Amino acid sequence: MPAMKHSDFHIGLEFVGSAGFRWRCTDVGTRTIVAIHLDHDDPNWYRGPPYIAKEVVFDEYEIEHCHLTEGEAILAAIKEADTSAHPGYPNDVVNQMMRARFEEPDVRYPHEGVLRFDRRAPDGEILHPYAGRKDGEQWIVRLYLPFQRSFREMPEQEFIALPIATAADVRTRADRPSAE
Numbered sequence: 613m614p615a616m617k618h619s620d621f622h623i624g625l626e627f628v629g630s631a632g633f634r635w636r637c638t639d640v641g642t643r644t645i646v647a648i649h650l651d652h653d654d655p656n657w658y659r660g661p662p663y664i665a666k667e668v669v670f671d672e673y674e675i676e677h678c679h680l681t682e683g684e685a686i687l688a689a690i691k692e693a694d695t696s697a698h699p700g701y702p703n704d705v706v707n708q709m710m711r712a713r714f715e716e717p718d719v720r721y722p723h724e725g726v727l728r729f730d731r732r733a734p735d736g737e738i739l740h741p742y743a744g745r746k747d748g749e750q751w752i753v754r755l756y757l758p759f760q761r762s763f764r765e766m767p768e769q770e771f772i773a774l775p776i777a778t779a780a781d782v783r784t785r786a787d788r789p790s791a792e
Contacts, residue, residue, distance in 0.1 A: 615676040615688070621645045628685045629670075630677035638667055645670045673729075696779070697786035698738075699758050708763075709742035712754055719746055723768070726753060731774035732781045736788065739764070741771065759785055 616627065618640075625637040627647075638661065639646040648658060648665040657665045670678065679685040701709075713721075721727070721744030731739045743754040751768040775781075 616678045616680070618643065618645065618672070618675055620680075621675070626650065628679045628682050630674065632682065632685060635668075635678075638663065643672060645675060697783040699761075699786070701740075701756070701758065702761075705756060705761070709754075709756060713743040721745070721751065723751065726768060726772060730777040730782075731771060732777040733774060736781070736785050738777050738782055738785050739766070739771070739774070744768065759788075 621627075621637050621640050623637055623639060627635055627637070629635050629647075634650040635647040636650055636658065637645050637647050646667045646669055648663050648667055650658070652658075652665070657663075679688060723744065726744070727741045729741075731741070733739055737757055738759060740756045740758055741753050742756055744751045745754060745765075746752075752765045753768050753771040755764045755766060755771075756762075757764060
C-alpha cells in the first residue's frame with residue numbers, strides 16, 4: 613500500500629502512525645494534520661474540541677509514514693526493510709547513542725527537531741544525529757555515520773545547513789565502495 617497523502621485525511625479518520633499507534637485526525641491544515649493519540653479506554657478523553665488528549669501535529673514527513681490499518685503498516689515496514697539501502701544500527705551503537713542522549717539531564721539538548729532527520733554531507737556521506745552537547749556558547753551535534761560505522765561531531769549551525777538525506781542519497785552512498 614502506498615504511503616498516505618495529505619489529501620487522504622479528514623476530521624475523524626482513524627489511522628496508524630509510524631510507531632504503530634492508533635490516532636484520530638482532529639484537523640486538516642494546508643500541509644499538516646493534527647491528531648489525538650487513541651491510548652485510553654474511556655471515550656471521554658476523545659470528546660472535543662477542545663480535547664483532553666493532547667493534539668499532535670503531523671508534518672509531511674510523518675504523514676508519509678501513516679497507514680489506514682495495522683496490516684498496511686506492517687507490509688510497508690517489511691517493504692522498507694527489503695528495499696532500503698541503509699545499513700542499519702548495531703546494538704552497541706544504539707546503546708552508545710541512547711546513553712549520550714541522556715547522560716547529562718541538567719544540560720539536555722533543547723533542539724529535538726534537529727535530531728529528526730539524517731543529513732547528507734557535501735561528500736555524500738549520510739550523517740545520523742543522535743544527541744547534542746554544549747561547547748561554550750554553541751551546540752555541537754553528535755553524529756553517527758552508518759556506512760563508515762564511525763562517530764563524529766559538528767557545530768549545530770553547520771549541520772542544519774546541510775540538506776536532509778533522501779532515500780536516493782542513501783542508495784547513492786550505499787553504491788559507493790566501502791573504502792571511501
